[in-house]
Amino acid sequence: MPLKAAICDDEPEQAGMLERYIKEWSVSSDIKIETRIFPSAEAFRFVWEEEKDWWLILLDIQMEGEDGVSLAKYLRGEDEKLQILFITALPDYIEEGYDVSALHYLIKPIRRDKFFQCLDKAAKKEEEESYLLLTTVQGEKVRAAQKEIMYMEAFAHTVQIHTKEEILEVRCGINTLEEQLEEKNFIRCHRSYIVGLAYAARIKKKELLLDDGTSVPVSRRLFQEVNRAFVAYYRREESGEYGTGERT
Structure with a gap:
């Protein structure tokens, strides 16, 4: 947006x-x-x-x-x-x-x-100061700092948001959440997954490996786009242009 x-x-x-x-x-x-x-x-x-x-x-x-x-x-x-x-x-x-x-x-x-x-x-x-305002499946209103989001995983009717400290489960579509994210700091790597590029350590043909060892699938159709985003993010990081995903 x-x-x-x-x-x-x-x-x-x-x-x-x-x-x-x-x-x-x-x-x-x-x-x-x-x-x-x-x-x-x-x-x-x-x-x-x-x-x-x-x-x-x-x-x-x-x-x-x-x-x-x-x-x-x-x-x-x-x-x-x-x-x-x-x-x-x-x-x-x-x-x-x-x-x-x-x-x-x-x-x-x-x-x-x-x-x-x-x-x-x-x-x-x-x-x-960029946040997502979310409503969990329990009906609780919470704010999630975008820089803390490692990845999101979509299920049939909910999305799990994995942050550095917790897992939040919200009742909405992953497309809706994607529209609210800072584009240059996140990448859709699969129809069911979005990854925070700050936490991506390595990219392979079929997966993204995160800093904590988590493996997130990469679809064949999106591999080139994911690879470009991964490289672009770390070029910005090396030049000192940190985004929402800056590690603290």
Whole structure:
């Protein structure tokens, strides 16, 4: 699923530039982003009532009507994990940014390299805090950190999620869970299995061997895709670009 980014700015030219930068960063970082522009704080508030799954909001502080600081305080009260990036021509509001735990504070004119650094930081933070919200077969609501998931195994009506500490059994389809996972950190290796690449130690023609010795089957049809994902993950790891599956 793509991450959702909102640009709340009453200057169309500025908003358009930020949208272009996000698209460029999305391509270069291989992270899917869905971006929408809002011309006022009030316009975003209206959408927020129905859509609260935003990853990042870029807020111009000085706007007609409600200002960005006021909107940020409201949003922080609603969602402690929403990442807020302030954009303004004046440095006078930096302390306000601390009050809402803003990701960063960018001064106009926006430098492309500085903006990309902020997006890198936001993406890393999202990966570190990425969870699945699950309902077990016992009806218990639990959160599973994606970086802790070793593999998933599907059965007729349930899926077992094997983490570093426990096995969670949930009543849903494995396809539904796959849609919620960080794509670059997991691979579907069989119609009934998904593996966290951080825990894959070795790949063979018919199986993936995990760090703890677990053998997970690899279907013939998916072998090439699994092999590419395995190699790509460890190339990123060697370059220092850790994802959700980073070992701790």
